Amino acid sequence: MSFLPSRLPIIQAPMVGSLSPLAIAVCEAGGLGSLACAALSPAQLREQIAAIRAATPAPFNVNFFSHTAPPPDDAAQARWREQLAPYYGEIGLELSAAGSGPGRAPFDEAMCAVVEETRPPVVSFHFGLPEAGLLQRVRATGAMILSSATTVEEARWLEARGVDAIIAQGNEAGGHRGMFLTGDIHAQPGLFALLPQIVDAVRVPVIAAGAIADGRGVAAAFALGASAAQIGTAYLLTPQAGRSALHRAAVRAGRDDTTRLTNLYTGRPARGLLTRFMREQGPMSEVAPAFPLATGAVDPLRAAFEKAGRDDFSVLWSGEAAALARETDAGDLTREIWEAARRCAGGVDAALARQLDTARAG
Structure with a gap:
């Protein structure tokens, strides 16, 4: 067949x-x-x-x-950390927790x-x-x-x-x-x-x-x-x-108009359900470092906000048919x-x- x-x-x-x-x-x-x-x-x-x-x-x-893995770019990483610094302060993280390695x-x-x-x-x-x-x-x-x-x-x-x-x-x-x-x-x-x-x-x-x-x-x-x-x-x-409970909840609430292409999480366009991060900083950003180097500084924020029960920085990948997903x-x-x-x-x-x-x- x-x-x-x-x-x-x-x-x-x-x-x-x-x-x-x-x-x-x-x-x-x-x-x-x-x-x-x-x-x-x-x-x-x-x-x-x-x-x-x-x-x-x-x-x-x-x-x-x-x-192809991009070469290290200290200046790009510094700009990215500066962009994310207010969120680190909000959730009580030291900016030094931001990584720079590939995800x-x-x-x-x-x-x-x-x-x-x-x-x-x-x-x-x-x-x-x-x-x-x-x-x-x-x-x-x-x-x-x-x-x-x-x-x-x-x-x-x-x-x-x-x-x-x-x-x-x-x-x-x-x-x-x-x-x-x-x-x-x-x-x-x-x-x-x-x-x-x-x-x-x-x-x-x-x-x-x-x-x-x-x-x-x-x-x-x-x-x-x-x-x-x-x-x-x-x-x-x-x-x-x-999938995490936060991701599952977001999928259950998904509609045909609730996803966007974003480069904020990794540096490369990917489709996911809208988050606060995407609304405030994108969904596409010229400041995000080249794929996959954006990940290092975002991951500590994701983990800290998720620990607080919030999906502000969660990676909620989904296609446009989230409403058709079944439990x-x-x-x-x-x-x-x-x-x-x-x-x-x-x-x-x-x-x-x-x-x-x-x-x-x-």
């Missing part, structure tokens, strides 16, 4: 903070569970892969960031060695692809290789470098934009504009991603040429997602979405047939 090694053409989007329990539940239901690895150490990655394999024989996906690591030699050792069935990348030598080593393990494109140009670039499938990430999607050939967030198409254009432009399978949260969305994506659907936000309220088991949700997609596709076909019959009769 699927070009993927999973039984169902549904991928659980890799989301930092969601570890092996979510991937296992989705895998057991027939979907392709995913593990976000950008915030893991090599040792933690080994542990998470071992946990997945101990719980299910099903195939799974590991996802890495492939950005997300790119795919490197150490992570590549773990991939070679553990041989996950699917390896996906965000922000393009790693350098050619590392990519070739991943390919030599036999893994299926996926990567995200936010424009047709990026999709063609990925196909030219031999990926097995392309994830078309619409502007509606939660979390970090996968953009790597452009920095212009205003040029980012929504999924229903982007998807058919990428399908027409490349020969490899295309996976639809961006505010797909139920069977209707999956059926619509397939009607536009997708070969699979990647779903993230819909899983945020499942017990396996590992149910992740495995059940995967099966229900696929069955609903099948019913919806059949209903669309029947309705279209009736319309055509009516037009012919007229």
Whole structure:
């Protein structure tokens, strides 16, 4: 049924903070569970892969960031700390608590060695692809290789470098934009504009991603040429997602107009639910250091405000379909979405047939 090694053409989007329990539940239901690895150490990655394999024989996906780490910039960090200083004072933190290190690591030699050792069935990348030598080593393990494109140009670039499938990430999607050939967030198409254009432009399978949260969305994506659907936000309220109480509350209150693209948390555009931080300092800021260096000074604020029961600086990544997230088991949700997609596709076909019959009769 699927070009993927999973039984169902549904991928659980890799989301930092969601570890092996979510991937296992989705895998057991027939979907392709995913593990976000950008915030893991090599040792933690080994542990998470071992946990997945101990719980299910099903195939799974590991996802890495492939950005180029920026050089240190003391002046930029100083401006950023100065911008955040009033918040440090408000919550009673010393500004010296502000860090300057990276919050997300790119795919490197150490992570590549773990991939070679553990041989996950699917390896996906965000922000393009790693350098050619590392990519070739991943390919030599036999893994299926996926990567995200936010424009047709990026999709063609990925196909030219031999990926097995392309994830078309619409502007509606939660979390970090996968953009790597452009920095212009205003040029980012929504999924229903982007998807058919990428399908027409490349020969490899295309996976639809961006505010797909139920069977209707999956059926619509397939009607536009997708070969699979990647779903993230819909899983945020499942017990396996590992989300904080503050994040869950924000998702429950989410509407179609309550997310924004922001660079405040990491230095790179990502979609999340509105917070005080985003309202007062952004959502896009010219002062935020380059990705991922903005993270170091924000993390102490996030932790301090969360300790006080407040989400002022919380990272509340979410797509535009937060209102469609459901509080149910992740495995059940995967099966229900696929069955609903099948019913919806059949209903669309029947309705279209009736319309055509009516037009012919007229």
